[in-house]
Amino acid sequence: MPKLLYLVTEDWFFVSHFLPMARAARAAGLEVVVATRLREQAARIAAEGFRTVSLESERRSLGPIEIGRSIARMAAIVRAERPDIVHCIALRMVALGGLAAKAAGARALVLAPTGLGHLWIENGPVERIGRAATRAVVGRWLRGPRTRYLFENRDDPREFGLDPDGPDVTLIGGAGVAADAAAPTAEPPAPPLRVAVVSRMLRPKGIAEAVAAVRRAREIGAAVELSLYGTPDPSNRRSCSEAELRAWSAEPGVAWRGRTDDVAGVWRGHHVAMLLSYREGTPRSLVEAAAAGRPIVATDVPGCREVVRDGIEGLLVPARDTEQAAQALVRLAGDAALRARMGAAAHARFRAAFTEEAVGRAVTGLYRELLAR
Incomplete structure (x- = not known):
C-alpha cells in the first residue's frame, strides 16, 4: 500500500482543516501517517485511524539553530517512514519540511502553503529577508519533476514565480466544507x-x-x-x-x-x-x-x-x-x-x-498522478 506522510505543525490545524483530505486519501488506497505536535487533538487523529508521529518544534522561532534542528528532526522521520509522498502543510512546513524531505530522499513532494501569512503582510527588514529566502526555497530549490504545489488562490503561486495554470500547480478551494x-x-x-x-x-x-x-x-x-x-x-x-x-x-x-x-x-x-x-x-x-x-x-x-x-x-x-x-x-x-x-x-x-468533495477529488487525483510517475 502506498504511504502518504503529512508534515504539519499543529494537530488542531490538521483536525480543523485537513481530516477530509486525509480521509479521501485513505479511500483512494493510501496509508496515511501524520507527523505533528501532538496535543489535545492527538486522540482525534488516532480515532480516525491515522497513525501519528510526534514532531516537536518551535513554530515561532527563526533562529538558525532551531531551524536546523527542525529540519534534522523531520528528515529523520522521512527516512524512518520511507513514504511514497510527503505532503507539507502551511508555509513554514512547506519550506523547512520540504527541505528535510528532499534531503532525506523523498520520492515525491506536495507543497501546500495554505496562505502566506505575516511574512507577506508585514514589510520590515526581517520580513523582506524572509520573503526572499522563502521564494528561493519554495519556488526554486524544491521545484522538480516530482514536486507539485497546492495553492488556495491564484495570487499566491505568482509570489514564487509559478504559473497558477501551470502543470505543477493545483488550485483548490481551501479545505472545503461538506456539501x-x-x-x-x-x-x-x-x-x-x-x-x-x-x-x-x-x-x-x-x-x-x-x-x-x-x-x-x-x-x-x-x-x-x-x-x-x-x-x-x-x-x-x-x-x-x-x-x-x-x-x-x-x-x-x-x-x-x-x-x-x-x-x-x-x-x-x-x-x-x-x-x-x-x-x-x-x-x-x-x-x-x-x-x-x-x-x-x-x-x-x-x-x-x-x-x-x-x-x-x-x-x-x-x-x-x-x-x-x-x-x-x-x-x-x-x-x-x-x-x-x-x-x-x-x-x-x-x-x-468549495465543497470538501471537490477538494478531495482534486487532491487524490494529484496523489495518483505522482504515484504513477
Missing part, C-alpha cells in the same frame, strides 16, 4: 442587521477594523450589530488582547462571544459575514458563510476575493478602509433583496468550487 452539511436558511428578522466575524482574534484578520466599521455604520444611522466569534492567542504577538476584546464588547452594538463549535448556528442567527483580513489563503469562515447562503463583506485581498466577487456574492472593500466597509454595511442593512440575491449567489459559488 451535505450546508443548506441555506432564511435570514433572521431585521432590523438590526446582524453581522458576524468568525476568526481567530488576530490583528491581521481585521478585527479592529470590523469594530470600527460597525461603529461608523451606526454613526451614519444604520441599525447594525456585530458579533465576534473566536479567541485571542496570547502566544502570538499579533493577537488582540482579551482586554481589548472586552472593551469593544462594552460598546453599543458589539459583542465578543468567544469560541464557537456551532458555525452553522452562527449563520442562522446573522444576516452578513464579514472578514476585513489583510491577506488569506482561502478563508474557511467565508466558505462556511457562503455555504449557508449569507452575503459577505470582505477585503479585496488574495484569498477573500477568491470566494467573493464584488457585487455578486458580496461587497469587497480596500484593506484597512473602515469607511468603505461601513458604507457596505449601510447598503446591505437597507436592502433585503440585495442580501437575498448575494446570499443565493454565494451558495451557488460554494457548490461550484
Whole structure:
C-alpha cells in the first residue's frame, strides 16, 4: 500500500482543516501517517485511524539553530517512514519540511502553503529577508519533476514565480466544507442587521477594523450589530488582547462571544459575514458563510476575493478602509433583496468550487498522478 506522510505543525490545524483530505486519501488506497505536535487533538487523529508521529518544534522561532534542528528532526522521520509522498502543510512546513524531505530522499513532494501569512503582510527588514529566502526555497530549490504545489488562490503561486495554470500547480478551494452539511436558511428578522466575524482574534484578520466599521455604520444611522466569534492567542504577538476584546464588547452594538463549535448556528442567527483580513489563503469562515447562503463583506485581498466577487456574492472593500466597509454595511442593512440575491449567489459559488468533495477529488487525483510517475 502506498504511504502518504503529512508534515504539519499543529494537530488542531490538521483536525480543523485537513481530516477530509486525509480521509479521501485513505479511500483512494493510501496509508496515511501524520507527523505533528501532538496535543489535545492527538486522540482525534488516532480515532480516525491515522497513525501519528510526534514532531516537536518551535513554530515561532527563526533562529538558525532551531531551524536546523527542525529540519534534522523531520528528515529523520522521512527516512524512518520511507513514504511514497510527503505532503507539507502551511508555509513554514512547506519550506523547512520540504527541505528535510528532499534531503532525506523523498520520492515525491506536495507543497501546500495554505496562505502566506505575516511574512507577506508585514514589510520590515526581517520580513523582506524572509520573503526572499522563502521564494528561493519554495519556488526554486524544491521545484522538480516530482514536486507539485497546492495553492488556495491564484495570487499566491505568482509570489514564487509559478504559473497558477501551470502543470505543477493545483488550485483548490481551501479545505472545503461538506456539501451535505450546508443548506441555506432564511435570514433572521431585521432590523438590526446582524453581522458576524468568525476568526481567530488576530490583528491581521481585521478585527479592529470590523469594530470600527460597525461603529461608523451606526454613526451614519444604520441599525447594525456585530458579533465576534473566536479567541485571542496570547502566544502570538499579533493577537488582540482579551482586554481589548472586552472593551469593544462594552460598546453599543458589539459583542465578543468567544469560541464557537456551532458555525452553522452562527449563520442562522446573522444576516452578513464579514472578514476585513489583510491577506488569506482561502478563508474557511467565508466558505462556511457562503455555504449557508449569507452575503459577505470582505477585503479585496488574495484569498477573500477568491470566494467573493464584488457585487455578486458580496461587497469587497480596500484593506484597512473602515469607511468603505461601513458604507457596505449601510447598503446591505437597507436592502433585503440585495442580501437575498448575494446570499443565493454565494451558495451557488460554494457548490461550484468549495465543497470538501471537490477538494478531495482534486487532491487524490494529484496523489495518483505522482504515484504513477
